[in-house]
Amino acid sequence: MRDDLIKNCYISSFDIEDSSLKHLMIIGTKCLIDNKLQRNVYVDNNRLKDELIYFNFYESKPQYSDVLNVLLPLILSNTNIQKSEEEVLALIQKYVRYLKKEQYLFDYILASVLYNSLIHNLIDNKDMEYEEILQSIKEKVIGLQIELDKTSMIKFQMARIKAIQVIDNYIDLKICDYEENEIITNLLNVIYDIYMEDREVINDGLLSIKKSILSILSADANLNIDNIDFISSMAMYITKLRKYSINKSSYNTSSDxxxxxxxxxxxxxxxxxxxxxxxxxxxxxxxxxxxxxxxxxxxxxxxxxxx
Structure with missing residues (x-):
């Protein structure tokens, strides 16, 4: 049953038009390595580097900031929420540099923690209520520990306080419209729309997130999407990574x-x-x-x- 849920969530994330995000999610899947000894799945950074070099020649980068579903393959492949969070934090910082979004670094870090917590919690218990979900992800933000220099830590703490205030507003149903570059607010908007009042999202990045969450809650995956056979095989691959049954080797070559x-x-x-x-x-x-x-x-x- 859980395998079907994982597969549907993965497949549903591809039920969008934007090929750039879909390619990045495929890249994210291809770069995963299962570590049975440490009981986690992590990203092969050497492969990711070459994959993104290739990407630059066949695709354009997403034209929006809501790219959290580049993390979804990594989140879904890990069974432990804390180990998943550690890997997600490392990966999102690489994407922030790659996409040249450094001015939003702390928003991406905090949003990644929120999204990782959300997906794992819903997989464990899809009957969670709206306020329960927000309280849970708020606790994750409060408890997050990262190492930064003094100047960066001050900026991070300010971003953390702002994020907590925004979450509190959404708990109180004081919501905002979708807006470009409001990464945390837009994620909270998706959650609000799913549980409280459906609205139209502003880009395919948010639509991908929305469909992923909906598939966990109730909706079946749309099997009438482009390249469904390959996407389905990758979804199955995710479930095998969760069981550490791939035993994938590291990428030890280089390519151009x-x-x-x-x-x-x-x-x-x-x-x-x-x-x-x-x-x-x-x-x-x-x-x-x-x-x-x-x-x-x-x-x-x-x-x-x-x-």
Whole structure:
């Protein structure tokens, strides 16, 4: 039963249009390593680095700040909420740097703790009430301990106080509209909408979060989404990671997407990042070389500008 819930939550997160977030969630899944000895699942940072280098050539970064579902594969694959939180905090800081959102670092840290707590609590007990949920995530914010230099710690404590005040407002049903770059408020808005009064979200990042939560509570996953067979197989992979039955090895190589430039249409190779791929097309126009390749995870078009 819990495996089905996990799989539905994962699949539902892909029930959106934005390909950039979907690709980042796939990347997040591919970079997970199960550690049976430590009883946790963590991110292979060497692989993540190369995956994001590839991403830069075939996709654009999300145009919104509500990207918390890049964490969802990591959250779902861990069974222990505290170990999950530790890994989530490390990963979100990498994404903050990658997406160049450093001015919102502490909001992302706090929102990640909230989201990790929310997902784990609902998986354990989907019958939690609205106020109970908010009180629970508020306690997580209050109890969060991180190491920072003195200046950064002052800024973090200010962000923490603000977050607690916002959570208190939502407990009292004093809500705000969705707004760009209000990462914590927007997450609380999603929770409010699910439990109290449904409203329309402002971007696919929030829609992905909303559908993930709804799938845990009651809704079945939409199986009529793009590349459903692959997404379903990745959802199954998440459940196996939770049981530490993959025993995945670390990524110990390095790769460069520019090696694809030497391929021709029809060529088939095994790429360190994309696995078995076939070149579907290759053309040069307006000083840009575009190479479309097909893999098990989907079709990608890499763009290489002539320097």
């Amino acid at each position: 997407p520019r090696s694809l430039i030497n391929l021709n249409k029809g060529d088939t190779i095994v790429d360190p990042i994309l696995n078995k791929i076939q070149v579907i097309s290759k053309d040069f126009c307006d000083n840009v070389l575009r190479i479309s390749i097909k893999s098990k995870s989907g079709q990608y078009t890499f763009s290489f500008k002539r320097v």
